[in-house]
Amino acid sequence: MADLVRIGSGAGFAGDRTDAAVPVVAALARMEGPRFLMFETLAERTLALCQLARKSDPSKGYSPALEKLLAPVLADCLASGIRIIGNFGAANPQAAAERIAQMARDLGHAPRIGIVTGSEIDDRLSVSELAARETGGTLLKGRSAITSADVYLGAAPIAEALALGADIVVTGRVADPALALGPLLHVFGWAEDDWDRLAAGTLAGHLLECGSQVSGGYFADPGVKDVPGLDDVGFPILEIGRDGGILVTKPEGTGGRIDRFTVIEQMLYEIHDPAAYLTPDVVLDITDTRVEEVGSDRVRVSGARGKPRPDTLKATVCFEAGQLAEAEISYAGPNASARARLAAEVVRTRLARRAPGLKLRVDAIGLTSVFNDTGGATLAPLFETEREDVRLRFSAQSTDKAELEMLLDEVEGLYCAGPAGGAGVRKHMTPRLSSASCLIERGMTSPKATLLGAQP
């Protein structure tokens, strides 16, 4: 009976480096015991985009990153007995499983592929029933249609798929840490009310879910906190013991850095109350955790505590919200700030006449590109600062395309009718999906694990 499980991260988001998993798999292949590779690829909005893709083509609707993330490591994982867990099933885990089966066949393998379903709830609850369950807002009230509604499932169906013998488990929406807790439940057989162990497994998943964010990625601040080899940052491998002890490591020979600081930054990432991080499996309390450096790029984490899981599950509901229009123009050289300010005023004034209801945002790259607020209070005084290169960015969102076209036209109009020296106009419009959060009773969901090709 194994007392240690090793889980590596293959990706922390859909846009992660596609060569990152290669050294992780090479390191895991040299180790013994139960080993897993985890892929987290579903941002909040991704599922809605995948739902739209599925509607236009029933063989699609899984993460578009699936092929490029899996292809570099699939053969080595299958040859070395490293089992893969990924939420790249998105809106269509069945189609993802079929695609992976095809990829494996092309490599001469025939793995068992587990499919976790049951996160979709839009067939069970009407929009008004979802609206009644919305938390932190009233975006769904009075809405007639939504694009997707998915609850965050827990680790149990992942463990179930592994118990069925799956070499690869494909899920749709699950809580990110469940991608690691699932394999731990499967190997260790922790009881479903062994809260401290479930908390430790959830913390392990939380440390893994963002890939290199625990091992030196998204950390470097030159001269303050340097990271060696960031161009080749090593993705994490966690060793988790039956008792819930965690060791954070990475493959030898890779870049990056693992120490107290990198681990603590990731531990608190997207956490609100550190005594009550809500997941479908357990309420995690990290206030008494210990984080100790026990070697070079080796950190031990212990002391996670758990409290009984919540009665409700979080769901993300996405709906179409019109278009986002963005247009940019640059001013450079002497008096650039003043010319940029004048251009912003001209567009504001003309748009107030032509599209009075439209909320316009103006940013000025070179003065403040991201710290600004939509009201513009942060930017206003900065226009007094003399800069030699300012790029204005105008943006607005609306369900009325004609109104947004007016904004784009007004920015382009600055070429001839605006201040002197305006240059480099770019403009585009992109469809917008907005999201709301709901709390759903557990009884409303029925998570399920099956093997691809098995009779239902």
Place this chain on the structure above:
Amino acid sequence: MNAPLLLHRLAHARAGDKGNRLNLALVCRVPEAYAPLAAQVTPEAVAALFSARHPSKVVRYDLPNLGAFNFVLDDVLEGGVNASLGLDGHGKSLSFRLLELELEPTEDVLRALRVIEDR
């Protein structure tokens, strides 16, 4: 006049988002920084720093054994990543907005700075 003493000299930060809610994890570079930062980086100071975004609530959670604080700011992300008109709808860059906070050069702040410089 001396240049302002920024929080960046004493701590690291990372931002995270969920909907319209932002969390900012603030991690002390040395244990000596914890007490002076607990005194100066108050929820009120952070609310004032982000006042242009009109936070409806700012809560600070203290994690003394990690040498860290977690700030949770409600309704500061202009609707969040799926609704913001800004370039950084996640608010990812706002960790470094927090690190722009100006500190009073109190004796314990200066002592923590010396510990960092002597390392």
